[in-house]
Every structure is written in structure tokens, then in C-alpha cells.
Amino acid sequence: MTQDHPADPAVSAQVCYRHPDRHTLLRCSRCERPICASCSIDAQVGQRCPECVRAEGTQKVIPTGPRRANTAPPGTLAFIIAAAVLFLLGMFNENLDQLFLEMFAQANWLVAQGEWWRIFTPVLLHASLMHIMFNMWALWVLGPQIERGVGTLPFVGLYLASAGMGGVAFYYLGDPGAIAVGASGAIFGLFGIWFNWALRRRNTMHGRALLRQIGFLLLINAAIPFMIPGIAWEAHLGGLVTGFLIGEVWSRIKGPNATAMRAMVAFAFAALAATLVLI
Numbered sequence: 519m520t521q522d523h524p525a526d527p528a529v530s531a532q533v534c535y536r537h538p539d540r541h542t543l544l545r546c547s548r549c550e551r552p553i554c555a556s557c558s559i560d561a562q563v564g565q566r567c568p569e570c571v572r573a574e575g576t577q578k579v580i581p582t583g584p585r586r587a588n589t590a591p592p593g594t595l596a597f598i599i600a601a602a603v604l605f606l607l608g609m610f611n612e613n614l615d616q617l618f619l620e621m622f623a624q625a626n627w628l629v630a631q632g633e634w635w636r637i638f639t640p641v642l643l644h645a646s647l648m649h650i651m652f653n654m655w656a657l658w659v660l661g662p663q664i665e666r667g668v669g670t671l672p673f674v675g676l677y678l679a680s681a682g683m684g685g686v687a688f689y690y691l692g693d694p695g696a697i698a699v700g701a702s703g704a705i706f707g708l709f710g711i712w713f714n715w716a717l718r719r720r721n722t723m724h725g726r727a728l729l730r731q732i733g734f735l736l737l738i739n740a741a742i743p744f745m746i747p748g749i750a751w752e753a754h755l756g757g758l759v760t761g762f763l764i765g766e767v768w769s770r771i772k773g774p775n776a777t778a779m780r781a782m783v784a785f786a787f788a789a790l791a792a793t794l795v796l797i
Contacts, residue, residue, distance in 0.1 A: 543667015637685025680707020710761025
């Protein structure tokens with residue numbers, strides 16, 4: 519693959535400094551240069567680039583590779599397990615299913631009465647096996663690289679903020695008597711941040727390919743509500759816009775405190791979502 523010029527880490531922080539055609543969310547924890555999974559080497563603390571490993575001398579390291587991609591990081595895994603456990607419990611016990619619905623579903627009239635947390639909790643519930651399979655598959659595909667690149671706490675904040683803002687959109691644009699369940703708002707937040715990163719990398723071959731893939735998936739998902747009734751397109755839209763905006767802010771955060779700053783930004787969006795339904 520070719521590119522007009524090598525990526526400057528200070529300008530294009532999300533392109534591997536050794537492979538400028540590869541989009542990445544990983545950084546060397548010592549020199550802060552962006553590195554792809556092929557270049558990343560696990561150290562006792564964080565990941566290192568090959569140059570820093572050579573400079574530090576002999577140490578016990580474990581090269582990263584395909585095995586890392588096969589295991590979801592803790593935030594992604596926790597959201598998947600929580601949704602799966604509640605779905606299975608509800609599937610085998612109708613009383614529990616009804617209880618979970620009463621506790622966690624976004625019932626717009628209850629949100630209007632002050633139960634603001636309901637804009638976040640629908641991510642725990644799903645209406646059918648196909649519903650949860652699609653959402654958890656999307657989370658498994660889209661989530662791990664984001665979480666490994668920005669950190670678990672910022673990822674959790676992103677997921678909750680996207681879910682919350684999706685809930686806000688459903689609250690204001692949906693029927694006052696409507697009920698919503700599912701993690702689609704949060705999933706669309708992940709779509710949104712990938713779309714932002716692809717758009718920012720559109721001048722590279724890899725960025726253009728990623729932009730086409732994400733754009734195609736977004737077009738399909740945008741068409742689904744017109745073909746299948748009962749889809750909360752409002753939550754999709756709210757989550758997508760939120761993920762895009764958080765990605766835009768995150769792209770401007772650099773330095774040793776980047777992980778903490780990204781977490782603060784994401785949770786600020788989540789707090790804003792709660793505030794918007796309270797007022």
C-alpha cells in the first residue's frame with residue numbers, strides 16, 4: 519500500500535508510526551507514539567513500541583497478536599455478560615422477565631416522572647433472541663479495539679453516554695407512552711466513533727476502506743426502521759451523533775492524562791443526558 523507521506527504522530531495520532539496505512543487506537547505507554555497490534559509489545563505496564571523495548575533493554579515481554587483479538591477486554595465483556603444473563607433468566611422465567619421489564623425498560627411516562635436512570639438501563643434488556651444476538655455481535659466486533667485504544671473507563675463512559683443520549687432522543691422524539699429496550703443506542707454510539715475516525719482518516723487508503731464499510735453498515739441500519747415496525751430509530755440517531763461527537767473531542771486529547779480526560783468527557787455526556795430528561 520502507498521500513501522502520500524508518512525503519518526506524523528503529532529498530527530495523525532491514530533495511524534501506526536511504523537505502518538502509516540494502518541488505523542490504530544493503541545499507543546506506546548512510554549513514548550506515546552501510535553502503534554498497531556503488530557507493533558505493540560506488552561510490557562510490565564502497558565504496551566511498548568519496538569524502539570522503546572530495545573532502548574529499555576532485556577525484559578520479560580509478551581508479544582501481542584491474534585490471541586488478544588480473541589478475548590474481549592473487561593468493559594466489553596461485562597456489558598455482553600450482563601445482557602446475556604438477564605436475557606437467559608427472563609427467557610426461562612416469565613416472572614423475572616416481567617420484573618426486569620418493569621425495572622429497566624425505558625418507559626417514557628416514567629422518565630417524565632423523574633426516573634431518569636431508565637435512559638441508560640435498556641441496554642440490559644432485549645426483546646428477542648435475534649435482537650440480543652445482533653446487538654452483542656456488533657458490540658463484540660466494534661467494542662474491543664475502541665476499549666483497548668482509549669482505556670476501559672472511557673469506553674464504559676462512551677457506552678453509557680451513547681445509551682443515555684439515545685434514550686434522550688427516544689424520550690423527546692418518541693411517543694410519550696412508548697417503551698424501549700435494547701442496546702442499540704449504545705451500539706450506534708460505537709458506530710459513530712468509528713465513523714468519526716474513518717472520516718478523519720479518509721485521505722489514507724485504510725481510512726477510505728473503513729469509511730466505505732461503516733457507511734454501508736449505517737445505510738443498512740438506517741433503512742431497517744422503514745422495513746421493520748417497532749424499531750426505535752430515535753435511539754439509533756441519538757447514539758450515533760453522540761459517538762461521533764465524543765470521537766471528535768477525543769481526537770484532540772493527547773498527553774499522559776489522556777485516558778482520564780477521555781473518561782471525563784464521556785461521563786460528562788452521560789451526565790448531560792440525565793440532565794436533559796430531568797429538565
